[in-house]
Amino acid sequence: MMEPDKTTLADRLKLIRESLGYSQKEMAAAVNASFAALQGYEAGRNIPGGKVFEYLACMGFNANWILTGEGEMKIGWQHTYLLTNEGRKPIVVHEPLLEAAILFVDIYEQLLDGTKFTPDRKAETIIKMCNKWSDDGTYVKGNTAIDILTKVGIKDAYDNLMAAMPPRESNPLH
Numbered sequence: 001m002m003e004p005d006k007t008t009l010a011d012r013l014k015l016i017r018e019s020l021g022y023s024q025k026e027m028a029a030a031v032n033a034s035f036a037a038l039q040g041y042e043a044g045r046n047i048p049g050g051k052v053f054e055y056l057a058c059m060g061f062n063a064n065w066i067l068t069g070e071g072e073m074k075i076g077w078q079h080t081y082l083l084t085n086e087g088r089k090p091i092v093v094h095e096p097l098l099e100a101a102i103l104f105v106d107i108y109e110q111l112l113d114g115t116k117f118t119p120d121r122k123a124e125t126i127i128k129m130c131n132k133w134s135d136d137g138t139y140v141k142g143n144t145a146i147d148i149l150t151k152v153g154i155k156d157a158y159d160n161l162m163a164a165m166p167p168r169e170s171n172p173l174h
Contacts, residue, residue, distance in 0.1 A: 010044035012066055015073070016056060017042070031055040093130045097139045100148035101129035 007015070017027040028038040031052045040046035057063045065071045093101075105125050109116055117125065133139045138151050 007069055008044060009047065009067065010042050012069065012073075013048070014042045016061055016066070019073070020059075030059075093134075094139070094141065096143055096145045097130050097133060097148060098126070099145035100133070100139075100152075101126045103145060103149060104129055104152070 017024065020027070020030075022030060024038050024042070025035050028035045031038070031048070032055060033041075033048070033052055037046060037048075041048050041052070053063055053066060056066060060074050062071050062073060062075050065073050105117065105122055108125075133148060133152070139148055143151075
C-alpha cells in the first residue's frame with residue numbers, strides 16, 4: 001500500500017497551482033475563489049469549500065490525494081480545461097468537447113467563404129458551443145471530437161475541409 005505523502009493540505013494546494021504554472025491570482029479565478037481566500041488556503045489558515053475541490057477534481061486532480069496525500073496527484077485519463085470569460089463562472093470542459101467546438105468554429109468560418117471571426121467572437125462561440133453540447137447531451141464522457149461532430153451533423157463538412165487541406169504530419173483527432 002502506498003504511504004501518504006507528508007505534505008499538508010496547504011502544501012498540496014500550492015503544488016497543484018505550481019504544476020499548472022498559475023499565479024495565485026490565476027488559480028483563484030480558476031477555482032472561482034477570491035485572491036485572499038486562495039492565499040489563506042495555501043497558508044493553511046483556511047480550508048477550501050466543496051466547490052474548490054470540485055473544480056480541482058474536474059481539472060483532473062485526484063480528490064483523495066488533495067485531501068489526504070494518498071494516491072497520485074493527477075488522474076491520468078482525465079484531460080480537462082477550465083474556460084473562463086470575464087465576469088462569468090468558469091466552466092469545465094473535457095478535451096474532446098473543446099476540440100470539437102474549435103473545429104466547429106473553423107468549419108463554420110470556411111463555410112462563410114473564409115470570413116474570420118474576431119478572436120473575442122471566436123472564443124465566445126467556442127464557449128457557447130461547449131456549454132450547449134454539455135447541457136443538451138451531445139457530449140458524453142468518452143466521446144471523441146469526431147463523435148461530437150457526427151452528432152451535430154457536420155462530420156461531412158469536416159471531412160471535406162480536411163480533404164481540401166494539405167496533409168499534416170499528425171492530426172490530433174485521429
